[in-house]
Amino acid sequence: DLYALHGLVLAVAERRDLPRERAAALLNLADLDAGTGRTKEALARYREALDAGRAAKDPYATGRAMESVGGAYAELGDYPRASDWYGRALAQRLTQGEPAEAARLYGRLGTVHTYAGRYGEALRNWRAAAAGHRRLGDLPAQARALSEMARVQEYAGRPQESLRTCREAVEWARRAKDVRLQAALELRLADTLDRLGDPAAAGLHRGAAERLLGEESETCETSSSSAEK
Structure with missing residues (x-):
């Protein structure tokens, strides 16, 4: 039993006064709580882990705990506190020169700002996430x-901007193969075009999505047949 x-x-x-090991154990216990829906219990343990990580001067434990506190608040629907804690975790990642983690945290901030209806902040953070990944x-x-x-952008009532951004996303996905x-993304683009009153263009993008998935399915089947031989 984990x-x-x-x-x-x-x-x-705790008996041996080992703050680093205490922080790690608390994080593991909190993760188990979070994974079984005991979010409030997880939040309390993440906060304890943060204190232990600070006592141990362990940047990994403190950063991980701050992000997890933010995640617990997001799960509880407390988006202002979630964004505050994600912001603290982001500041630490930026200070430590961890661009991949920072880009991911910009995305988490974008998500909670979206849930809270703060679309300007959400866009700013998603833009930073995209730039970081680029x-x-x-x-x-x-x-x-x-x-x-x-x-x-669509939630914010800016459908034309949403359409342009979605097309850009499709292009980067294509380049990424x-x-x-x-x-x-082709399907999302089709849905946006439907809402803009262009069903013909929407149909073209749905067709493109179906062709892409069909081609991938054929490729997988061919690879499977070759492996069996």
């Missing part, structure tokens, strides 16, 4: 961030 195991590690760490050369992640930007992502 819960009992991590509880034992925590007890030993600098890292992570084309699929860049396409996904642009796709989320398009979603927020991520067929499933490209097909999903």
Whole structure:
């Protein structure tokens, strides 16, 4: 039983006054709580882990705990606190020069701002996420961030901007050769065109998505047949 195991590690760490090990055990226990829907219990443990990480001067534990506190608040629907904690985690990642983690956290901030209806902040963070992924050369992640930007633009009542951004996302997915992502974005583009009153163009993009998925399915079947031989 993992819960009992991590509880034992925590007890030993507390008895021997080992803050780094205590932080790790608390994070593991909190993850188990979060994974089984005990979000409030997880939040309390993440906060304890943050204190232990600070006592140990462990940047990994503190950064991980801050992000997880943000995630717990987001799960509880407390988006202002979630964005505050994600912002703290982001500041640490930027200070430590961790661009991939920073890009991911910009995305998490974009998500909670979207849920809270703060579309301007959401767009700013998704734009930063897309730029970060572009600098890292992570084309699929860049396409996904642009796709989320398009979603927020539509929520904000800016359908033409949403359409342009979604087309840009499709192009980056194509360059990344991520067929499933490209097909999903073609479908999102079709939905946007439907809402803009252009069913003919929407149909073209749905057809493109179907062709992409059909081609991928044929490729997978061919690869499977070759492997069997």
